[in-house]
Amino acid sequence: MSENAVHGMNVTIRIQRFTPVPEREHARRHSSSPFGGKARGGSPFGSSSSRRRIRGKHFTQDYHIEARAGQTVLDCLLEIKRNIDPTLAFRYSCGHGICGSDAVSINGTPTLLCTAKVEDYNNPTSSQSNGANSSTNDGFRKTTPAAYEADAGNSDSAAASGIIEIAPLPGFPVLRDLIVDIDQMMNQIRKLEPYLKADGKLATTTDGQIDMFEYLQKPEELKRYELLSNCISCGICEGSCPVYAGGEAFIGPAALIADSRFINDSRDNATDQRLDAIATADGITACQSVRACSRECPRGIDVGEEMWQLTERVKSLQNR
């Protein structure tokens, strides 16, 4: 048993916080105007947010706690919330890497709070080999200030000093502290109609009746999209993408993965329509094949490779 497991670790959790100021009355009236929002798809929750900037106060706050080996960064935040500062805001639900609701940036790397082990991010050695800072020799473009800082040999960086730095997921408007607005991502996913379109492919009985639940597939056909169906829409690939998180017009890798899941489903017969929908300047064309999106996907999806496959399929559709 390691010494840390017995004695615990003194951890400094440094959090980029944000307190919004209440919207003024006229701003509220403006946002409720049918012409005020830029959202491309309607949200069932009534928000029209795109990448709107919310006014408020940004500040950094340090919390000092004792953590045990095996604890997650989410455990630390829960301890802070319960025993030190109830005003700290963050989002989580399942606590087990399933719901995708707690994506943040830890030491510059987009990741889930509930799967990030304290010792991996508090220890300078393992922190250097985990996430954005590991990109020094792998040929990927750096996408975070922390990665650039590490490259520049800045010995004061959070990873080197053992401080765990937590910031909101890049590329998303911050609502409060570590809670970001994911409406735009969900609207983009919704826009690509991520449900089975199997018109005309319904199995029929011998007398011509629709036997509607017979969607037969071979194991190899299932294999083509099975992993993609595990996407939890956490937005980590979007927060890692220098195009999306950089604020460029791009539908984003999460929406494209949702599209690819049905494009690769042999039961779906809307493939051309789906490829056509993403063959736009802000669709797959905006992808620059940086492949940073592949590095941190918690479901093990090689997002960059899927983007490449979509690019190729769109090209062959256009060359037909």
Ligand code: SF4
């Ligand atoms: S592809 Fe991976 S990183 Fe991207 S939203 Fe889905 S689960 Fe998250």
Ligand code: FES
């Ligand atoms: S809390 Fe559900 S994925 Fe982390």
